[in-house]
Amino acid sequence: xxxxxxxxxxxxxxxxxxxxxxxxxxxxxxxxxxxxxxxxxxxxxxxxxxxxxxxxxxxxxxxxxxxxxxxxxxxxxxxxxxxxxxxxxxxxxxxxxxxxxxxxxxxxxxxxxxxxxxxxxxxxxxxxxxxxxxxxxxxxxxxxxxxxxxxxxxxxxxxxxxxxxxxxxxxxxxxxxxxxxxxxxxxxxxxxxxxxxxxxxxxxxxxxxxxxxxxxxxxxxxxxxxxxxxxxxxxxxxxxxxxxxxxxxxxxxxxxxxxxxxxxxxxxxxxxxxxxxxxxxxxxxxxxxxxxxxxxxxxxxxxxxxxxxxxxxxxxxxxxxxxxxxxx
Ligand SMILES: NC(=O)c1ccc[n+]([C@@H]2O[C@H](COP(=O)([O-])OP(=O)(O)OC[C@H]3O[C@@H](n4cnc5c(N)ncnc54)[C@H](OP(=O)(O)O)[C@@H]3O)[C@@H](O)[C@H]2O)c1
Numbered sequence: 001x002x003x004x005x006x007x008x009x010x011x012x013x014x015x016x017x018x019x020x021x022x023x024x025x026x027x028x029x030x031x032x033x034x035x036x037x038x039x040x041x042x043x044x045x046x047x048x049x050x051x052x053x054x055x056x057x058x059x060x061x062x063x064x065x066x067x068x069x070x071x072x073x074x075x076x077x078x079x080x081x082x083x084x085x086x087x088x089x090x091x092x093x094x095x096x097x098x099x100x101x102x103x104x105x106x107x108x109x110x111x112x113x114x115x116x117x118x119x120x121x122x123x124x125x126x127x128x129x130x131x132x133x134x135x136x137x138x139x140x141x142x143x144x145x146x147x148x149x150x151x152x153x154x155x156x157x158x159x160x161x162x163x164x165x166x167x168x169x170x171x172x173x174x175x176x177x178x179x180x181x182x183x184x185x186x187x188x189x190x191x192x193x194x195x196x197x198x199x200x201x202x203x204x205x206x207x208x209x210x211x212x213x214x215x216x217x218x219x220x221x222x223x224x225x226x227x228x229x230x231x232x233x234x235x236x237x238x239x240x241x242x243x244x245x246x247x248x249x250x251x252x253x254x255x256x257x258x259x260x261x262x263x264x265x266x267x268x269x270x271x272x273x274x275x276x277x278x279x280x281x282x283x284x285x286x287x288x289x290x291x292x293x294x295x296x297x298x299x300x301x302x303x304x305x306x307x308x309x310x311x312x313x314x315x316x317x318x319x320x321x322x323x324x325x326x327x328x
Pocket of ligand 1: 014056071094096124125161
């Protein structure tokens with residue numbers, strides 16, 4: 001049985017983590033829930049029992065905690081994760097604060113299980129997780145030569161404030177979170193712009209893909225787009241492979257793999273969509289077709305619930321993996 005803390009327990013991801021901890025019957029001795037001062041004192045339910053959320057302070061990082069699920073933004077993680085780590089906890093962090101640190105494992109459990117050189121493990125970006133799952137299967141079978149992403153990311157990827165902006169737009173009100181209305185609109189802009197014209201979200205997808213797949217020189221490019229969908233992201237992937245294959249062979253590989261769900265029957269109008277992926281745990285893949293403009297190149301379309309596999313579920317799967325290793 002373990003002492004577990006959830007930081008950001010009042011947020012979209014943190015709250016979903018609590019549901020998953022209960023569903024997956026993680027053996028918990030003591031559960032501690034943290035937020036900022038804004039929500040301190042609020043009641044949150046876990047397995048139908050009320051828990052009072054506490055403000056996270058430096059003193060409280062002493063716990064003792066075995067595992068900390070951190071889901072409270074990069075600044076909070078930068079400050080508090082090393083303190084939890086110093087006190088002996090293993091932190092699984094959802095922000096981008098540690099992902100590209102060479103000492104920190106950036107983990108999708110079915111792709112690259114963590115090494116434990118540090119007591120902080122990073123959970124990747126949501127769109128990256130649902131892309132590297134299928135790409136790793138292709139990489140192992142055929143090798144990868146180049147990847148180009150275009151994302152269609154839901155507003156819940158911006159947390160509660162993204163959902164509120166979509167609702168504001170539906171009511172005819174101005175946005176607060178996004179620079180333009182998201183309702184009836186599409187924004188080619190996620191996170192801040194860099195000097196070279198890419199956004200930070202695009203850079204995250206490029207760098208994290210290389211790190212997770214352990215292909216540091218893989219040519220990867222990305223365009224990240226926010227769409228007026230509440231939940232579940234879609235990613236169009238154009239991938240060039242090292243070896244020749246066929247659409248049928250790729251479909252067969254996905255069908256046999258327990259970590260992706262193939263939904264690919266265009267004649268029946270069957271392809272992955274956010275409305276179907278919402279609330280489900282898998283990475284859905286479809287629209288697999290050959291791109292005749294380049295040799296050995298294919299299009300894929302992946303959809304996954306960004307709060308589940310894109311965030312909370314992947315973090316809880318990392319936790320399960322660590323617990324299983326310990327109990328072996
Ligand atoms: N949404 C997604 O699809 C997604 C996917 C992958 C990763 N993530 C990452 O997961 C994290 C949380 O995202 P979210 O969507 O759940 O955001 P959210 O709904 O806005 O929730 C943020 C949570 O962080 C807490 N928090 C903020 N500052 C804090 C502080 N100084 N100390 C302790 N807690 C603090 C908030 O507490 P209060 O209630 O007190 O404000 C709230 O519980 C972010 O790092 C985000 O980048 C999100």
